[in-house]
Amino acid sequence: MTWPVRLWIVEPLGETGNWSPGHSPYRLLSHQIRVLEETDAHRALGAAGRDVLDVIQQRLPDRAVRWAEDRDDGPEGMRRRCRAWEKCGARTRASGERADASASEMAHARRESAAQFWAERLGRRAVDQALVGAGASKDAHSYACDRAMGLVLAAQHQARYDPYTLDALRGVDRVPA
Structure with missing residues (x-):
C-alpha cells in the first residue's frame, strides 16, 4: 500500500x-x-485518523532522530530505563507492555485493527526515512521505532484512555530527564 x-x-x-x-x-x-x-483517506486510520496522520507526518521525523541519538548516547542507561518502563508501572502510568496490549485489544474491539496495522506501518516508514543517513545504530533505530509506535497508538486511542495509559504509550519516564 x-x-x-x-x-x-x-x-x-x-x-x-x-x-x-x-x-x-x-x-x-x-x-x-x-x-x-x-x-477522506485519513478515515482508513480509524476514528482519530487526522491526529494519527499529524503524529506520523509532523512529529515523528524530528523525534525519531532525537530518540536515536538519545539511545546511542547512553545505551546502558537507556536499556535500563526501557526495561523498567516496559515491565513496571508507576503511580502515574501503566507499564509499557500493559499499555501496548490494551491498545491492541481496544483496536480489535473498536474494529480498528487494520487501521492500527497501517498506522504503525506508516509510522515505521516515517522513522526509516528520518534516520536515513543519521548514522543511528540498529538498536537506536529499533528504539525509535518502538517510541514511534507508542506515539501513534496514543494518537489513535487518545479519546478512549486516561493519562495513566496514554502516558505509558507516549513513553513518559522512558527518556532521560
Whole structure:
C-alpha cells in the first residue's frame, strides 16, 4: 500500500452474507458493490485518523532522530530505563507492555485493527526515512521505532484512555530527564 490511499464508501448489491457472524460480525460479503462516493483517506486510520496522520507526518521525523541519538548516547542507561518502563508501572502510568496490549485489544474491539496495522506501518516508514543517513545504530533505530509506535497508538486511542495509559504509550519516564 502507498499513502495516501483512495478510500470509497460503497453499498452491497444483491444478496449478502457472512461466513462467521460470531467471529466477524462487522464483515459483510457481497458479489457486487456500488461505489457511492470517495471519502477522506485519513478515515482508513480509524476514528482519530487526522491526529494519527499529524503524529506520523509532523512529529515523528524530528523525534525519531532525537530518540536515536538519545539511545546511542547512553545505551546502558537507556536499556535500563526501557526495561523498567516496559515491565513496571508507576503511580502515574501503566507499564509499557500493559499499555501496548490494551491498545491492541481496544483496536480489535473498536474494529480498528487494520487501521492500527497501517498506522504503525506508516509510522515505521516515517522513522526509516528520518534516520536515513543519521548514522543511528540498529538498536537506536529499533528504539525509535518502538517510541514511534507508542506515539501513534496514543494518537489513535487518545479519546478512549486516561493519562495513566496514554502516558505509558507516549513513553513518559522512558527518556532521560
